[in-house]
Amino acid sequence: MTHTEFHNVLKRTFPLESAMSGDNVGLQVRSASETVESVLTCMEITDAVVDEAIRLGIGAIVTFHPLIYSPLLKLDASERVTRLLARCIRADMSVYCVHTAFDAHPRGTNKLLADRLGLTPESTIVPGAATLDGAHGGMGLFTTCDLEFDDLLQRVASVCGAPVRFCPPAHTRVRRVAIVAGSGMSFFDQVVARADVFITADVKYHAFHAAQNVIGLIDPGHFEMEQFVARGIADELERVLDDCTVHCSTVMTSPVGYYTATSTFDNRFVSVL
Structure with missing residues (x-):
């Protein structure tokens, strides 16, 4: 062509x-x-x-x-x-x-990772336009599951294949997970009250402090997520x-x-x- x-x-x-x-x-x-x-x-x-x-x-x-x-x-x-x-x-x-x-594509970066983690996509964090085949994309992804936090952590470590940094959520049962592959802490305020755990990368030390007893944070690494x-x-x-x-x-x-x-x-x- x-x-x-x-x-x-x-x-x-x-x-x-x-x-x-x-x-x-x-x-x-x-x-x-x-x-x-x-x-x-x-x-x-x-x-x-x-x-x-x-x-x-x-x-x-x-x-x-x-x-x-x-x-x-x-x-x-x-x-x-x-x-x-x-x-x-x-x-x-x-x-x-x-x-x-x-990233914003319906079958893009976050959907690829969610599928490998066995999480069910629910909605985007920031809605976007529909693609040619009618599927709707957007930035980031909210997903659902029914897991103990330790089980989710093990899945992330196994799929992403590197040492994982984390702080646990206030409750051990996880039912809603937000995902922004790569550097996604700019979305923190948009997910903090809407998910049990936020999976993203390049999380700064003080951000883990801010997340304690508020939302679980998992940082598998930038490359590892993408x-x-x-x-x-x-x-x-x-x-x-x-x-x-x-x-x-x-x-x-x-x-x-x-x-x-x-x-x-x-x-x-x-x-x-």
């Missing part, structure tokens, strides 16, 4: 207006080619992802996290973003970012791209490792599929 057709399909599937304000979603690099025949989805672009794309003969990378986020004040080949942009341009690959537009997005994006693109081959990256992109006094947790062994 042509580049214009490809970009239009992406914009219809992951509407840019559904993304959070200030998020740099959409086209980030436009290749010189007139057509797109193969696509690679990934959580974020690294040198290993670009290597994978070149090896597969990819025409466009659809990334969850934006490669260009902060304004580029200069182009410096020794800096990570410039280097990766230059590699994509030299390989004549387009780059398109979906980030919070995929590690399923590359496969999820690929599944959506396979529904709508009839003339493109869709590949899902198998590269582990998180740079974070974990060390404890008794063991070292190496995140390279976390599944990304």
